[in-house]
Amino acid sequence: PPLPLVVLDPGHGGKDPGAIGVSGTYEKHVALAAAQELQRQLMRAGRCRVALTRGRDVFIPLQDRVAIAQRQGARLFMSLHADALADPGVRGASVYTLSDTASDAQTAALARRENSADRFGGPSFRDMPPAIASILGSLVRQETRSGSVRIARNVVGSLGSGVGLLTHPSRHAGFMVLRAADIPSVLVEMGFMSNPQDEAALRRPDHRARVARCAARSR
Ligand code: ZN
Numbered sequence: 252p253p254l255p256l257v258v259l260d261p262g263h264g265g266k267d268p269g270a271i272g273v274s275g276t277y278e279k280h281v282a283l284a285a286a287q288e289l290q291r292q293l294m295r296a297g298r299c300r301v302a303l304t305r306g307r308d309v310f311i312p313l314q315d316r317v318a319i320a321q322r323q324g325a326r327l328f329m330s331l332h333a334d335a336l337a338d339p340g341v342r343g344a345s346v347y348t349l350s351d352t353a354s355d356a357q358t359a360a361l362a363r364r365e366n367s368a369d370r371f372g373g374p375s376f377r378d379m380p381p382a383i384a385s386i387l388g389s390l391v392r393q394e395t396r397s398g399s400v401r402i403a404r405n406v407v408g409s410l411g412s413g414v415g416l417l418t419h420p421s422r423h424a425g426f427m428v429l430r431a432a433d434i435p436s437v438l439v440e441m442g443f444m445s446n447p448q449d450e451a452a453l454r455r456p457d458h459r460a461r462v463a464r465c466a467a468r469s470r
Contacts, residue, residue, distance in 0.1 A: 256300045257293060258325040260428065261286040262332040265310030270335035270443075272450035279308065281453045282331045285441060288456070289331070289463035296467060299326075313427045320434055327402065328436040329466065330428050333453050335445035342446035343417035344410045344462070346403040347438040349396065349430060350423030391433050398435030402469070406439060409469035413461055414442075414452075439466065 261282040263269030269278025283305070290301045302323055304316045311319075320328045379387070407420045417440075429436040441462050442449030452458040 254298065254300050255326040256302060256323055257327045257329065258302050258304060258320040258323060258434075259286040259289055260304040260316050260320075260328060260330040262330055262334075264305050264308055267310055270333065270445065272335075272444035273339065273447050274450060276444060276450050276454055278333050278335075278444050281333050281441070281444075281459070283308070284456070285333075285453070285459045285462060286331050288459050289329075289466055292460075292463050292467045316428050317431045317434075317436075320436075321431055325434050328429075328431060328434045330426075330436070330438040331441060332438060333441045333444050333449070336443050337445070339445045339447070341417065342443055342449045343415040343420070344442055345417040345420040345422055345440045346406045346410070347426060347429070347440070348399045348403045348421075348423045349426060349436065388432060395431070395433055395435055399429070399437055402435055403437045405469040406437060406466055409465040410439075410462070413465040414458075 261279070263277075263279035263282060265279075267279065269282065271277055286303055287306070290303060293299055293301045302319075302325070304319045305311050316330070317328070403421055407416065410416060411420070426438050429438055441459075442453050444450050444453075453462075
């Protein structure tokens with residue numbers, strides 16, 4: 252059988268630069284460089300296949316990123332970011348999983364819409380009676396979420412020994428790009444563009460290689 256597929260998702264791209272660092276670094280470039288480095292390391296280890304949602308500087312809507320992973324039958328989806336925060340003093344890596352508990356009304360409405368539409372539901376349930384499809388769907392979602400949390404814990408543990416962590420480094424929110432019902436998904440903030448040290452570190456290939464080693468090891 253073919254090796255399991257990991258889909259890496261470099262955040263942003265094209266017309267969306269993502270966060271812009273204090274010295275002008277674009278998050279989209281750092282995210283792509285880090286994803287390509289992680290891809291190299293994972294391929295070298297030879298335990299999985301690796302695909303990227305984007306291998307160049309192009310804009311891809313969030314739902315399309317999820318769709319790419321689903322179309323290819325990914326077993327793990329990892330989105331790579333280095334966003335900005337209002338407080339330039341905050342630095343370190345952190346890992347995010349999807350959560351039902353939304354932080355505000357807008358996010359709650361978004362989640363409701365997403366969940367009821369079930370656009371990313373498992374295609375294998377399409378021919379079943381709705382009640383059964385709904386039960387199976389919720390079992391798959393539960394399993395996916397616990398898989399996501401487990402992977403996030405591993406990545407946090409691994410990053411903690413290799414690069415600096417944010418306080419409370421395991422966090423959750425209604426990230427749309429993590430909404431695949433059937434693929435364990437995590438979003439890694441490798442650091443923050445709003446912090447001068449993090450930005451400078453993420454510009455360096457050796458630092459990105461260290462982040463990638465941690466992420467690769469954590470599987
Ligand atoms: Zn981002």
